[in-house]
Amino acid sequence: MKHFYTILITLFTLTVSAQIPAGYYDYATGTGYTLKTQLNKIINDIDDPEISNTVEEEHNPQSYNALDNFNSTYERDYYYETNGDNTILDMYSENPTGSDPYTFTPGSDECGNYNSEGDCYNKEHVIPQSVFSSQAPMYSDAHHLIPADGRVNGFRGNFPFGRVNDSQLANQSGITNPTQNGSKLGNNLNSGYSAGYSNTVFEPIDEFKGDIARIYFYFVTRYEDQVPGWSSYPMFVNDPNKGLADPFLNILITWHQMDPVSQKEIDRNNNIFYNHQNNRNPFVDHPEYVALIWDTTPDTEAPTDPTNLVASNPTDNSIDLTWTASTDNIAVASYDIYVDGTNTFNTTGTSFTATGLTADTNYCFTVKAKDASGNESDFSNQDCETTTNNGSSGGDIDIFFSEYLEGSGSNKALEIANFTGSAVSLSVYTIKLSANGSGVWTSGFPFPNGATITNGDVYVVANGGANDCSAEYDYLNNDMTSFNGNDAIGLFKNDVLLDIIGELGNSAVYAENTILVRKPTVDRPTTTFDIVNEWDIAANCDDLGEHTQTLSLDEVDLNAFKVYPNPVNNILHIDLNSSKETQIEVYNVLGKRVISKTIHNSSTLNTEQLTDGIYILRVTQGNSTISKKLIKN
Known part of the structure; x- marks a missing residue:
C-alpha cells in the first residue's frame, strides 16, 4: 500500500x-x-x-x-x-x-x-x-x-x-x-x-x-x-x-x-x-x-474470412488485388496473399499489387487474414487473372525487326515484319536509339497515325536521304534512322522493349555498311541480339519490302493427343506424341483464360483451383490449334 x-x-x-x-x-x-x-x-x-x-x-x-x-x-x-x-x-x-x-x-x-x-x-x-x-x-x-x-x-x-x-x-x-x-x-x-x-x-x-x-x-x-x-x-x-x-x-x-x-x-x-x-x-x-x-489472456479467436477478392489491371508482370477487410476481436494484423496455393506476399492493407509475375500467364489468388497472436482466418474467395503479353518477356509472338540497312551517308532503313496471324496497329509501338554504347535510350519515336501492318506483310522506315530500294519505303523518318553500325536500336511496345538490333551499352561495331536480314526460322522478337543465329548478311537490298518466314515445325497431329480423365477432379493428364513446345490453355464459359501452361512432353495440369463446370481446353502447337470441351467435377 x-x-x-x-x-x-x-x-x-x-x-x-x-x-x-x-x-x-x-x-x-x-x-x-x-x-x-x-x-x-x-x-x-x-x-x-x-x-x-x-x-x-x-x-x-x-x-x-x-x-x-x-x-x-x-x-x-x-x-x-x-x-x-x-x-x-x-x-x-x-x-x-x-x-x-x-x-x-x-x-x-x-x-x-x-x-x-x-x-x-x-x-x-x-x-x-x-x-x-x-x-x-x-x-x-x-x-x-x-x-x-x-x-x-x-x-x-x-x-x-x-x-x-x-x-x-x-x-x-x-x-x-x-x-x-x-x-x-x-x-x-x-x-x-x-x-x-x-x-x-x-x-x-x-x-x-x-x-x-x-x-x-x-x-x-x-x-x-x-x-x-x-x-x-x-x-x-x-x-x-x-x-x-x-x-x-x-x-x-x-x-x-x-x-x-x-x-x-x-x-x-x-x-x-x-x-x-x-x-x-x-x-x-x-x-x-x-x-x-497488452491483454495477457491468450487470444485464440481467428479473424473473419476476407471477402470480395478481385484480381484486376494486369500488366506483363503484375496484377492488382483488392478485398473487403476481415474483422477480429482484437485487431487484424496483416493479410497473407496466396498465389496458386503458395503463400507469397503479406500486407497490412486491403489492396496489393502482386509483382514479379510472368507475362501471358494465368494466376489464381486467395487471401487469409492474420491477427497479432498468429490466429488465421480461412481462405477468401479465389479470383484468377492473366498477365498481359506486351513483349516484356522477350519470347512472345509479336512483330519484329526483319531487315537492317546501314549504308554510307543517309542510306539507312529498318524493316518490321508481322507474322502474328492478324493485322497490327503501330499506335502502341515506338523505335528508340542508343548511340555509341551510352546505355541510355532516346525518347521513343512514334509511327504515323493509322500505320498498320497486315498479317504476313512488312513495314519499312527509311531515312529521308536514303535512295537504295526506295520503292519499298513506307515511312521516312530521320530520327528513327539516325543510327550507325555501333548503335543499339530498340522496338518498343507500350514503352517496353520488344526487339533489339545491337547491344545496349556496347559501342563495338556490329554491322557497318551492311545489310542484315532476319533468318526465316525466326518467328518472334527477342530482347537479346544474336547476330550469328538470327541474322544473315545480304549482298543487296533486293529483299527489302518483303520477308519470308519458313518455320521448320514438325507439327504434331493434334487430333492424336490424349486428355484424361474427362470429367476431371484435380489432375488432368495430357499425352503428346511429340516433344515440340505446346501451349495448353483453359477458358471458362465467359471466355476468360483461367489456366495457361507451356509443355514440351506429356504432362499434367492441376485443375484443383477451378470451380465445378464446363470449360474449353485449347491446345496450340506452331500454327495448329484444337479445342476440346473439358468438364470439372
Missing part, C-alpha cells in the same frame, strides 16, 4: 496547471496495438496531421545535461517523510515507511564518482543506454531517467528488471545485497508470474515496481518502431507492436497492477510535460491503457 504524508505547499507551485491538457488523448480511440500506435503519435516528436488536439503536443527533447536542473528542482521527496524533507527522491534508497538510510541534497550531492552507497546520486537510465547505443532522444528522455544512488546504479548495471530468487543473490564487493532500502540483484525467480527467464535481474522495492513498469510501457510505446532493433536486450522482443518479451511483460503487468499510480508519478508526469520536454506518459494518465493494449 502507498504511504503518503502532508505535502508541502511547494509541491503545488512546482506543478502549476498540473493536469492533463484538454484534448490530449482525443486521438486514442482504439484497442490493442492500434491504441498503442495512436499513443505513439500523440507522445512522439512528429506533429501528425491525423491528430487535432487543442494543444500543441509535440515532444520537445532536451539535452542530457538539462536533466541536472530538472532533478534538482522537481525530483524531491515531498511524499514519504513527515512534512517532506526536500531531499532527492531516489527509488533505490527511499524507505517509504521510516527514516531513509541516507539522503541527498539536490545539486550539491550530485556526482559521477562513488565508492559506497550514500556517496552521491547520478542519473539512472531505467532502460540501459547501451540498449540504444546512447542515441538521442532516448539518451535524455526524462520519462526513463531518474536520480539514483550512484553505487546502486552501478550495482544494477545493464541487467533487466525482474523478480529476484532470494536464494540466488548476486555477489558484489563493496555493497550489500539487498541494498539498504531492499533493492536486490540475483537470478530471476523462474516460476509463477515471473516464469520464463532465469538469468540475472534487478528488483526494486514493492513501492516503486509500478513506477518502473509504467516507465517501460512508455518507452516501448514512444519508440515502438525502434524497439525491434534493440531485441538483444532480454526485456525487448523483435516486434514493434508487442515490444516486450513475454516473461517481462507478465512481470511488468503484475507490478503495474500491484502498485497503482501514485501522486509522485502524477506530479512527475506533469512536471516533465509542463516544465521540461512537453510530452506525457500515457500509462500514468490512463493506467487502464495497459490492459487495453
